[in-house]
Structures are given as C-alpha cells and as structure tokens.
Amino acid sequence: MTIGLLVQRAADRFADRRAVQGPDGTRSFAELARRASGLARGLLSLGLSPGDRVLELLPNGCALVECDLALAIAGLVRVPLNPRLGPTEWERIADDCGARGLVYDTRFDQETESLRSGLRTVVPSRRFDDLIIGDSPVGDAVLDDVVGLAYSSGTTGKPKGARRTHRNRISSALAMTHEVLGGPPGADAVYLHAGPAIHTSGLFVLPFLMAGARQVFLDHADAHAILEAIDEHGVTHTALVPTMVNRLAEVADGTPLRMLAYAGAPMPSGQIRRASERLTPNLVQYYGLVEAMPPLTVLDAAEHARGLDGEPELLASAGRVCLAVDLQVVDEEGRRLPDGEPGEVVVRGDPVTPGYFDAEGRADLGKSFADGWLRTGDIGHIGAGGRLWLTDRKNDMIITGGYNVYPREVEDVIAGIDGIADASVVGLADPEWGQRLTAAYACAPGRRVEPEEVLRLCRAALPPHKRPKSALQVGSLPLNATGKISRREVLRRLEAGEAW
Structure with missing residues (x-):
C-alpha cells in the first residue's frame, strides 16, 4: 500500500461522500482522488521529475490536501513550509533541500518574491484547476520511496530535514487509527483541523481518508472559532497542542467531542482535570518526533480517567508503547x-x-x-x-549549583497553581550557581497570582535545588512555529531584559 493506492481505494469505496471541506470549498472522496491524480500529472508536465523536492506553502484547506496527495502520487518530495517561519527560514530550507519547485497560496505573494525568483517551477494554488490532466493513476511508487522532508521547528544553524517515506506515513496512519482513535472512526465522524495541518493535526488526514470520514479545515482559528466549528459541523474528533487545549477550556462549558487528542508536551494534572470537566472526558495523549512519526506511545481515555480517579501518577506518563x-x-x-x-x-x-x-x-x-x-x-x-x-529534553537540562534540573518538573508545579495558565522555566547565567532557575508564567484571563506566591508554593512542593530563584508574571508566553512554548525565546527575552 502506498499513499496513491490508499487515496484511490478510498475513492472507490466512499465515492460521493464529503471528504474534506475548508475555506476553499468541499471535495467528495471521488473528486479528491481525481483532482490529486490529475494535479500530479500536471506538476510533472511542468518539467518536474520524480524525486525533485517541491516546497509547499499553503494554509489549511482543500488545496493543501490535494497538493500533499498529488506530490506523493507524482513521486515528488513534499517540503511543507510553516507560514509562521517567514521568508528567511523558507529560503534556508529551500537551499538545504535543493528545491526545484514551489506550490503556494497567493496571499504569500510579497513574502515569497525572492524565493520564487530562484526556482524553476512555481505554481500558485489558484492554478490547480488549469493543471489537472486526466484522472488515471500515476507512477509506481514503493513503500520506501521518500515522499517528504520534515523540517523541525526551532532549528538552529543549518536546517535539517528528516526524510519521510510512504512506509513511515502509512505506518503512522495505521497506528493513529488503532492506538489513538481506538479503531477506524465511523461514517458519521468529523475531524476538525484547527491547528496547522502540516504539523500534528495532519497526522489524521490519512486515517480519516481511509475510514471514509469527513475532515473540516479552519485557518488561524482561536478558541471561540473552534467551538463554533464544533457546533456548526458536528465535529467529533480533534487534536491540539496543550496550550490551545488550555485556552479552549477557559471559554468552553462542554463539547460533544468523542476524542480530544493532545501532543507536543504533556499537560499538568490540574489542566487535564479542567479539560476533562469543561471539554470532554475522552482525552488522549500521544508522543512522537519529527524523526519518528507519532504515535510512539499513547495515554488513552481510560488511563486519563484512572489518573483523575485515584492514580494521579498516570497523568504524568506519556502512556504505553505502541505495537509498531x-x-x-x-x-x-x-x-x-x-x-x-x-x-x-x-x-x-x-x-x-x-x-x-x-x-x-x-x-x-x-x-x-x-x-x-x-x-x-x-x-x-x-x-x-x-x-x-x-x-525533559536532554538539551534543556539546567545545571544549577552542581545539580541537574529538568525544567518540565518545575513548570508542572507552577502550571498546576490555581489561576496560572502557562509556565516556562529557564536557566540564566549566574556567577554563584552556574545557572539560576527563573520562571516566567502567564495567568488565566481575569486572574493574577503574585510572584511571591509562586515562589512560596514552589518551596513547598520542590526540593531546594529545583526551586526557582525568581519568578515573573507576563501577559503571554512566546510560542514557536508549532504552537508550543518557546523556552529559547523566553530565555532570550529574560537575558535581554525586554518588557513583555
């Protein structure tokens, strides 16, 4: 099974069912397969050859799914660009992978002017209709053919792209289906892509295609827009980074979600309890990396329930190791x-x-x-x-007074304080301690927790070497391109003495 065969099988089985819908329209399963296959032929007709790297700069929507599938069917290597990174990072990625083409949305005309000038083949997504040629299958890909390059967020120095094969993506899709979703979603299931589909949300594209279930795409959605979409489209499943789960729980009072998955980082137990009470008890956490596609481990809804009902240590776990x-x-x-x-x-x-x-x-x-x-x-x-x-992350370890401290343990204590929404702990250079533990935190809307109270509670909950020496309340914590709190940017702002 390759991605092209998977798409064609879904079209044969589910034909006229709605497959995807977004700001740019709606596609049935048959229409999606026809357009993806035809677009694959069109891209090859422009002079691109199998194995060429093609940059993709598209917002959430039908065009993004069509392009993803078309590149795989054509044997081209998809290199998705995060719109949040900006032109400098896009050009560095293009140089690193030796890109031959770009598919982009014209909203990025100005930002991509320099990038486009250095590429042989440039395709705005509004030209998709003109490029579609025929509708028969294309190519004869095999499982270990490279289908994409995934560049990690927060890269320092020269960019690095992890190669992804058909085998990687289909293995991930099968594990997402059986380990995270608990089995193929039903025909009435609806998945909401509220976060960028080039990241964790995109892991659900193939599982829902295989199951014949509908997918809805939002672009730049906030918590209120997500709640409106859940109600309007009858959404049953979605996945978000913990920061957005927390923001959603601040404004929601129950949802019909059958599953709310979160990834990128575990959540403190207090935030998990609030999400369970205000969003859905059907919470699932999964873990993976750019270099090892999720899920590698899963903490399912039953284990979340046990964790909230007398086994709190489970909530600190990333879950059981997946069979794959x-x-x-x-x-x-x-x-x-x-x-x-x-x-x-x-x-x-x-x-x-x-x-x-x-x-x-x-x-x-x-x-x-x-x-x-x-x-x-x-x-x-x-x-x-x-x-x-x-x-924690090996590279995030803080050495203070000769002790190794991983910041996540301290962050979990602070984020569990009533009234605090997010926290980040970093190590500032210190002549006495080597590094001085410093906490930055943001409060929930309408709440305020004084730094002295944060330090007092940390003294009560943590051994001396893990206690922050200072704490700073800020309006919000900086996020990286994938929506996770950026410790690197927190550290930079604290070192620079910037006002937040």
Missing part, C-alpha cells in the same frame, strides 16, 4: 537501562525516518542513529505497565 515500534531507555553508551532508571529514549521501527536529507559529513544534526536506533534526545524512564515517563 521498539522503544527503550539507554545510558550514554547505549546500554539498555532497567525499568525505573532514567536515561535517553531510543526507538526503531517503521515510523522512524531513514535519516536526514543530505546528511553526509554533517556533525550538527542533533539526533543520531546507531545500529538502526534513533537517539531521540528525550530523557525518561519505563515504569509500571510498560509506560513511558518523559522527564
């Missing part, structure tokens, strides 16, 4: 550690990238591969029931 992967925790030399002992998480299996694009001779790629294993850079341990507990 082999996941272990190892020491610095790569030796497997006993359960309960912290170390670096390593993983192998069908969801794991075969490597970075053009990686030969580079020593700046961060994550490494050894004997088929991906060293993730995440620190954690395996505990009860074979579940994974993640401590």
Whole structure:
C-alpha cells in the first residue's frame, strides 16, 4: 500500500461522500482522488521529475490536501513550509533541500518574491484547476520511496530535514487509527483541523481518508472559532497542542467531542482535570518526533480517567508503547537501562525516518542513529505497565549549583497553581550557581497570582535545588512555529531584559 493506492481505494469505496471541506470549498472522496491524480500529472508536465523536492506553502484547506496527495502520487518530495517561519527560514530550507519547485497560496505573494525568483517551477494554488490532466493513476511508487522532508521547528544553524517515506506515513496512519482513535472512526465522524495541518493535526488526514470520514479545515482559528466549528459541523474528533487545549477550556462549558487528542508536551494534572470537566472526558495523549512519526506511545481515555480517579501518577506518563515500534531507555553508551532508571529514549521501527536529507559529513544534526536506533534526545524512564515517563529534553537540562534540573518538573508545579495558565522555566547565567532557575508564567484571563506566591508554593512542593530563584508574571508566553512554548525565546527575552 502506498499513499496513491490508499487515496484511490478510498475513492472507490466512499465515492460521493464529503471528504474534506475548508475555506476553499468541499471535495467528495471521488473528486479528491481525481483532482490529486490529475494535479500530479500536471506538476510533472511542468518539467518536474520524480524525486525533485517541491516546497509547499499553503494554509489549511482543500488545496493543501490535494497538493500533499498529488506530490506523493507524482513521486515528488513534499517540503511543507510553516507560514509562521517567514521568508528567511523558507529560503534556508529551500537551499538545504535543493528545491526545484514551489506550490503556494497567493496571499504569500510579497513574502515569497525572492524565493520564487530562484526556482524553476512555481505554481500558485489558484492554478490547480488549469493543471489537472486526466484522472488515471500515476507512477509506481514503493513503500520506501521518500515522499517528504520534515523540517523541525526551532532549528538552529543549518536546517535539517528528516526524510519521510510512504512506509513511515502509512505506518503512522495505521497506528493513529488503532492506538489513538481506538479503531477506524465511523461514517458519521468529523475531524476538525484547527491547528496547522502540516504539523500534528495532519497526522489524521490519512486515517480519516481511509475510514471514509469527513475532515473540516479552519485557518488561524482561536478558541471561540473552534467551538463554533464544533457546533456548526458536528465535529467529533480533534487534536491540539496543550496550550490551545488550555485556552479552549477557559471559554468552553462542554463539547460533544468523542476524542480530544493532545501532543507536543504533556499537560499538568490540574489542566487535564479542567479539560476533562469543561471539554470532554475522552482525552488522549500521544508522543512522537519529527524523526519518528507519532504515535510512539499513547495515554488513552481510560488511563486519563484512572489518573483523575485515584492514580494521579498516570497523568504524568506519556502512556504505553505502541505495537509498531521498539522503544527503550539507554545510558550514554547505549546500554539498555532497567525499568525505573532514567536515561535517553531510543526507538526503531517503521515510523522512524531513514535519516536526514543530505546528511553526509554533517556533525550538527542533533539526533543520531546507531545500529538502526534513533537517539531521540528525550530523557525518561519505563515504569509500571510498560509506560513511558518523559522527564525533559536532554538539551534543556539546567545545571544549577552542581545539580541537574529538568525544567518540565518545575513548570508542572507552577502550571498546576490555581489561576496560572502557562509556565516556562529557564536557566540564566549566574556567577554563584552556574545557572539560576527563573520562571516566567502567564495567568488565566481575569486572574493574577503574585510572584511571591509562586515562589512560596514552589518551596513547598520542590526540593531546594529545583526551586526557582525568581519568578515573573507576563501577559503571554512566546510560542514557536508549532504552537508550543518557546523556552529559547523566553530565555532570550529574560537575558535581554525586554518588557513583555
């Protein structure tokens, strides 16, 4: 099974059902397959060849799905660009991957002027109708053909693109279906893409296509727009980053969601309880990486319920390891550690990238591969029931007074304080301590928690070496391109003494 065959099978089975709808219209399953296949032919007719890298800069909508599928069918390599990154980062990615083409929305005309001038093939999405040629299948892709390059957010130095194959994407789609969704969604299911579909929300495109269920796309949606869409379209499933889940819980009072998934980071138990009470009790957390497509682990709705009803330690877990992967925790030399002992998480299996694009001779790629294993850079341990507990990122560790401190543990304590919405803990340079733990936090609308109270509660909940030395209340915490709190930007602002 390749992506092209998957799309055609969905068209044959579900034909006239609505497949996708967004600001740019609606497509049935048959229409989506016809347009994607025809667009694949059209792109190849412009002089592109299988294996060429094609940049994609499109907002949430039908055109994004059509382009994604068309590039896969044509044997072209999709390189999605995050609109939030901006022209400088787009051009750096284009240079790194040797892009030959660009498919873009004309709202980005001005920002892409320089980018477009250096590419041979440039296609605005409004030309899709003119480019569609025929509707028969295209190409003869195989499972291990590269179908995309995924560039991680927050990249420093030279960009790095993880190669994704048909095998990676279909393995992820099957695991999302059976591990996260709990089985194929029914014909009446409706998935809402409220976050960018080039990131975590996009992991649900293939599962819902395979199941013959409808997908609705929003562009730049806030919490109120998400709630309106849930009501208007009868939405049953969605996935959001924890920051947006928290914001949604601030303004909602119950939803009909059968599943609300979150990823990118665990949520503090207080926020999980509020989301369960104000949004839906059907919460699911999943974990993965750019280099190892989610889900690698899943904490399902039943485990969330147990965690809220007497087993709170479960809520700090990333959940059970999925069947599609082999996941272990190892020491610095790569030796497997006993359960309960912290170390670096390593993983192998069908969801794991075969490597970075053009990686030969580079020593700046961060994550490494050894004997088929991906060293993730995440620190954690395996505990009860074979579940994974993640401590933090290896590179985010703070060394203060000779002690190693992972900021997530401190952030969870602060974010669990009544009235606080988000928190970020970083290490500022300090002549006495090496690094001084400093907390920045944002309160829920209409609430205020004094810094002295935050420090007092941290003293009560944490050992001395993990207690922040100072705390700062800010209006909001900066987010990176994928909607997660950017510790790097928090640190920069604190070091620069900027007013927030």
